[in-house]
Amino acid sequence: MSEQSDDGAKTGSDGIEALSGVRGWLSRAARMLTGSTVTLTEYDPARHDPLVQFDGLPGYEEVDRYWVNVPFTFISINYDPEETKHYYHVVEPTLSDMEADLLDRLFEDIRGPLLYRDAVADDPEQALQDELEARLEEYGVQVTDEMFYRLFYYLHRSFQGYGKLDPLMHDPHIEDISCDGPDLPVFVYHDEYTDIETSVSYEPQELANFVIQLAQRSGRHVSVSDPVVSTTLPDGSRIELALGEEVTPKGSAFTIRKYADEPFTPIDLLNYGTVDDEILAFMWLAIESNKSLIFAGGTAAGKTTSMNAISMFLPPRSKVITIEDTRELSLYHDNWLSSVTRERMGDADITMYDLLRSALRHRPEYIIVGEVRGEEAITLFQAMNTGHTTFSTMHADSVQTVINRLENEPINVPRPMVTSLDILWVQVLGRSGGERVRRAKTVAEIEGIDQRTGELDYSNTYAWNSQTDEFRDQGSELLEEIREERGWSESDLLNELRNRRKFLRYLQDNDVTDYRRFTAMVNKYYADADEVMERIDEETTGLEV
Template sequence: MGVDDGGPSGDSGASEGSDGLSARLNERLSRTRATLSGLLGSERRPVEERRDMDAVESFTPPPLPDSVEGHRTRGEVLGDVVDHFESADLAFDRQPDAEAVRKRFFDFSYLADHEEVERYWVNEPYAYVTIVRDLRADELRYRVVEPYLSEFERYVLEELTKHLRNSLMYYDVADGSDRASLFERKAADLVREHTAAVTTLSLYKLLYYLRRDFVEYGRIDPIMHDEAVEDISCDGTDLPVFVYHREYRDLDTNVSFDGQELNSFVARMAQRAGKHISVSNPLVDASLPDGSRIQLSFGGDIATRGANFTIRQFSAVPDTPVDLINWDTFSLDQMAYLWLCIENNRSLVFAGGTGSGKTTSLNAVSFFIPKKSKVVSIEDTPEVKLPHENWIQSLTRESVTASGEGSVTMYQQLQTALRQRPEYILVGEIRTESEVALTFFQAMATGHTAYTTVHSESVTGVINRLENEPLSVPTQMIKELDIVSIQKQVMLDGERVRRNDSITEIVDGGGGTQDILVDTVFEWDAESDSHNDFVDSSVFDDIAEDRGWTDRRIREEFRDRREVLAYLVENDITWHEDVARVIHGFMKSPDRVLERVRDDTLDPTSLTLAPAPTHERAAPPDTAAPADPDGDGEELEDLVPAVREIDPLLDEDGEPFPDATAAVRERDDGDGGDP
């Protein structure tokens, strides 16, 4: 922590600032001690005597009601904090006194008039989130709880912040590990050198707040760490920040900004995103270093309630088809239908309103793309996360110069993608650019499988939007599309949920260019909150014709995939890598995976997501394996049981064995008829 960072040294002004900081802290501490009826003297105390200050009552939160003093939450949270300090690698030589932690680490007074619904750490042991019911208003609220700071600790933090800012202003480091590493060195040294007048526990609290404000995202940092939050919205000055929670939907928080703080925060976020924001350039739309998308509005000239911002967060762990089934967004039949369609190169558009889950669904069904197929995704912000290796993730870029040069548009990336010979193209969203829409549908017409999202509430709305200005896609090209999935965000039993409203197939109505026919395969019933069972599909008829399958075979393929998905749901197999292993394992060896499903012995970890092995140079003739003298393959056949004993689902290259019964299934197709 104390290693020389090679920065500026020998600055007399900085030295004077250091001495002045220590003097001011001790002077402030003297005044604080005096108000505590002489409990402590005014002399500066060495580090070894910091524990003496743990008894200072004004350093503790306000007294708690009896109902809160013995509250289960208080005991559990403080127990976690004590355990952390006893077991974790610490920034300072001493660990905080356990009794001091229990007295003055968090302020639990909010429990007096709130009922806790859920609680979880977002940055243990310094910040947790609790979803509480306000007993007076009978509303759910999102509460961020961070370490309590006494008046003196707040003063120390202000002084350290000023001093640290002056110390770091000489350095120009980008976001990431260099920024964090520099901060850790400077902040820990500063705190250790100049705050001998505060307790050990205070040191850890101060370092947390310095790190939060200098390296992370300030007062919204705990929310940024919450993977259950999709959107963070600050609508103006002195207003609560709102979040959109995956489970509890729209909630207000206990976080807010005053006018000056909000303008400074907005400017800082623009800087973190590599952008400039000012009165003359008050609107910024950008991506933060962690991949979140942020929209910023600066000042009060263009927004009557003051500066504002909205952050759209994306989970580091992608949602899977199993997640969407568990959330009742899609039914098992729908997901099995989409699996078979996507695996067989049918194109798809997800449509719906804002927040309806279009991109989430697009990402989830992409798990059904065959493992080794080449995929190119094109987005403004990196939202799509695929389990595939043969995947190019392309992004657009705004101009990096005042003259507008250096931009990379969606259209340019889409043109480039067509030269990369992808089998599947994923476009984040078609908005208003006609050239993007035309190129997207041209890609489908030239044999590429393509997926995208569109803002529209119905199939008719999708077709009208595509046909008319500004997109102006010819009707004959729209007929290249196979499926439209409509997403909705609806209220059920007082809760806002996401549902697939319908899955509709685009049917070629003949040679005419104006007759686009549609056939709804699945539809959601709001009264029962359910989707109809699968009955028939013209897309399935096309797949069967392309594959040479009978009607019986296509229905068997559908049922087999449904059975695998049902097994994943019933056995709570939701981790994205496990889901991908099972789906891709089934594509390679369906009968063997089905056998394990039916025997209830399927272990997803027995399947592989590892890269294909690097094939070694062939062995010289004298060391090569002996040829089979009889030519009957018996020696090789003898090795198969041994390999399968090691892993019944993998061959020597770490890939699933081919389906040995495929020929039998093809032979049986001759029977024809319905199952």
């Protein structure tokens, strides 16, 4: 097959000659024919030929294969025994030379009509299919169903998708996508095979055009004078763009941190071993008791994911405000106000500090801040000291590092104010059993200022043992504080923790990982815990019998 660019068209002088020839043939055919009718039937793998074919890569052993866009695209994971590494190969429909030339003309002829269609009134996919049928009938080209769907796929991925990156954006196993420059393979972080090289790469101009396109999709502008952009795609994915060679000598580059369509729930954290049910029951009780939290960790440790999941324990109808640089948090909560900063608008910039000051006037019960890194931290801790419950994240790999960052430049929170923080959750991307795992390394409690040393005092309530991959309970003073605040006896406290652990295990056993269902179940527990536990006991007893 001849070399193809992103839109599937043949490149080079041979391609230009072939394209000129096919256009002449199409024009003659159109004059000779009164037109043709495209009679399309829905693709059925039992009746139609497959749209994609793949016989394997020489020298590689295929270890996994899965669809990302049925019936157009699947992924083949291969292993190179000599290099001892995996390779991510994208398999898409193969075009004949004539189909590739035809596709090139279709791009030019369909682009305009699509732009002038009513995007609100029309279904985008149906609009594209209608335009494709109309152009083929206009050309007088007789096509098979398989040929039509192959052409449709490449038109769709360019006009409504992400071009050759589209299969990677559809892959639910991918967390990050990195392109370090032109003529270099794109790398991805796969949830099973970790960092892996892909079969996707870009030529220099093709990559520059794609970076500009990504910026435009996000409503931003990137240029040689302003070559670096951090923004968010319409689906919520975070992107970092660099255009040209001004700041990236290899050429244009981009990184995409994909946004999960379905946010993680506490049950997902249990299933992945990030925490155990004892820690979750402790955190649930702390959140209900209006304790303030900070989730710390390094890059890709999953701290924001964990904070979002733990936030699903928020009491129903409580007033919640979230403040972020880029949209990542997703709650199923009735009384939730989401706010995002606006940057690079001259004097009209709206910073996280501005949003946080504004949030306090909304009288929230809970304030969730995407990440604190500067002057907004002072306002956040002022909010804590005035009785607001706050959650936030920080880049730090230990409890002491969090404290050092808070007390020093550029944050500079006075030590007495730090004592209003109740819990520090430190999460790591570590290794256990030869695999990379995300774990809550430490859950610590801030206890106040040591009168002898003047230093901030804290204790580790839970700690992760990487050798056994287990969590150790090291005692909690905060639980005693909660017990006194609620007027519970020691047995009341232990019974409440036991019930919540049982409730969480029940949801795990029943695979309640949808965030809407999970939140609904938690709300039922808030409404009538006794009734919920009775039903769980009845179901559990019935299963045992």
